[in-house]
């Protein structure tokens with residue numbers, strides 16, 4: 001089995017439904033990854049060990065997701081030289097604003113690349129881009145992926161124009177109906 005090059009970690013297994021998006025993106029690009037629960041609050045010693053050992057184990061980037069008082073991404077960034085991508089996980093209260101602010105407002109010197117609330121897919125894609133910067137083949141696949149996005153958006157525009165033009169004056173613009 002190929003060794004993982006991206007670590008996807010989260011504060012609890014309850015974050016998985018969100019964090020799965022990162023795993024899915026990496027799988028699409030055939031990038032080997034590992035997943036684990038690593039909590040700064042609940043298992044601080046294991047969390048420090050994970051961060052300290054990540055680079056020596058061959059990981060190239062860490063994606064860390066957590067909800068609420070989300071200290072995991074920042075704490076990992078403080079003990080690893082690897083890039084850390086933080087995913088704010090939305091919980092029942094505060095709609096993820098708490099985790100977003102906990103992750104994004106890092107002090108200078110300790111960067112965490114924060115994606116949107118619940119934006120685990122983009123975290124996976126960002127990790128893929130980081131790896132692609134040193135991998136011409138992966139870079140090519142990322143370009144293809146971008147072209148597909150472009151084609152899909154163009155197609156959506158075509159369909160919307162056809163729908164609106166087809167409806168003509170009967171479309172009821174501005175009527176709110």
Ligand SMILES: Nc1c(C(=O)O)ncn1[C@@H]1O[C@H](COP(=O)(O)O)[C@@H](O)[C@H]1O
Nearest residue numbers: 011012014039040041066067070071072
């Ligand atoms: N924010 C953190 C950290 C941390 O930052 O170390 N550890 C767990 N958690 C978060 O607590 C939430 C509730 O966890 P439980 O569902 O296990 O009660 C999860 O979203 C987790 O990421």
